[in-house]
Amino acid sequence: MPTLIDLFAGCGGMSSGFRRRGFDPVLAIEFDLAAAATYAANMGADHTIWRDIAAVDAREIPRADVVIGGPPCQGFSNLGAKDVNDPRNQLWREYLRVVTAAYPQIFVIENVDRFLRTDEFALLLDQVDGGALAGYSLAYGHLNAADFGVAQSRKRTIVIGSRIGPIDLPAPTHSRDPQSGLPARRTTRDRIADLPEFPSSTQLPDATVEYFGERVPGMFKGIDLHLGRNPTPLSRQRYDHIPPGGGRFDLPEHLLPRCWRDKPTGTTDVMGRMRWDRPSHTIRTEFFKPEKGAYLHPQWDAAGTHRVNRPITHLEAALLQDFPEDYLWCGTKTQIARQIGNAVPVGFAEAIAGRVRRALEA
Incomplete structure (x- = not known):
């Protein structure tokens, strides 16, 4: 070898x-x-x-x-x-x-x-x-x-x-x-469609492991990383207006924060929603914040009957980075997110x- x-x-x-x-x-x-x-x-x-x-x-x-x-x-x-x-x-x-x-x-x-x-x-x-x-x-x-x-x-x-x-x-x-x-590019659907739409937890399990003489949170894998968040009602209203492939320009005037209202051009991918049948946008270290990029879950229908108004989870981000579901992770939520976003x-x-x-x- x-x-x-x-x-x-x-x-x-x-x-x-x-x-x-x-x-x-x-x-x-x-x-x-x-x-x-x-x-x-x-x-x-x-x-x-x-x-x-x-x-x-x-x-x-x-x-x-x-x-x-x-x-x-x-x-x-x-x-x-x-x-x-x-x-x-x-x-x-x-x-x-x-x-x-x-x-x-x-x-x-x-x-x-x-x-x-x-x-x-x-x-x-x-x-x-x-x-x-x-x-x-x-x-x-x-x-x-x-x-x-x-x-x-x-x-x-x-x-x-x-x-x-x-x-x-x-x-x-x-x-x-x-x-x-050549075969078609793999899509967001290929990697995350089978995961539960609504995570059951917002926190990692309470566990630690020792490496290099230090204790760190871990080890976590699979559904441990399928972590939800608790967005404000205002954030949920904003998410609900974003269709697949859309972003902040889809928000009605009364839901725009002042920083976006005063900046009518640029930063086109923030508050964006993924598309099921395309590859995701680049996964960065703050994928759990929709205001940082196109990180809203791709499920959204025009009729309003089936919408998943949340950012992608740590597990979904790891799968989009092509890690196997049983990969082991150590660290806090923020540390693991940084590892995922920085990875090849x-x-x-x-x-x-x-x-x-x-x-x-x-």
Whole structure:
């Protein structure tokens, strides 16, 4: 089995996809305790380091066939300040330090779509031209998770570095074009239609587990994460006016908050409702707040006889991120939501892993 190092491992979405393709994780590094505990619960604690990557000594880094990871991207995300000097933008340098120490045959970087237009990416290219990555060839571009069997539209930058010959990015396996000859994209219905429409609880079970000498909430799985909320009557009125594919512009004047009334353009997806027969919008870390995006449950009929006026649950978000229903989770509700929103969809990672595995075997 080819060996794998996962940096900024989060809750293990990327490693899960690579394990499905037969990779053996030998090291994972994650700074957030709850995320590291979730990773360890599913992948094993024996190779998991809960620590700042900058504090991991080169002597702790084994050789590995492949290094993967997504350095935190808030500094140049479309949702962030886009500050080149943001310290979070420097963490990819730590990624390169580990690549130098592990000397893998292949490395993979996953990041936000605009990463290719940043100064940090330009500096990454410089490292290939006589720097720390001399000897590696790079393939990079934008891929959408929905094109690889994930029921979510999530456009990301993927960089594959190889010192065993050029490796192309994986080709799409699904398409929204019926003339393409590929299977249709998977839909929201495919992943969450069988779940109860009305969650029975708003709280996680009262349980804790110990990892790395610390106790954290957990472990939770399946219906434990199917958590409802208690929206105000005003919020429920707003939800009731939003049809599938709609958003804040569907609200009548008397239900508009002042901030939206004074902003007649932009932020088009907030207070949005999903569609059953399309992939979901990108699942972010605050998917439980409809004012943050298109996160209302897709069930809504024009007659008003069958409407589910609530945001998606943690379980629904995890399934749309392509995690299995029996995946184990550690942390508070907010911590688990952050893990879900920051994860690489498992099926997306699996498609990348398949391309990498074929290159190694060739």
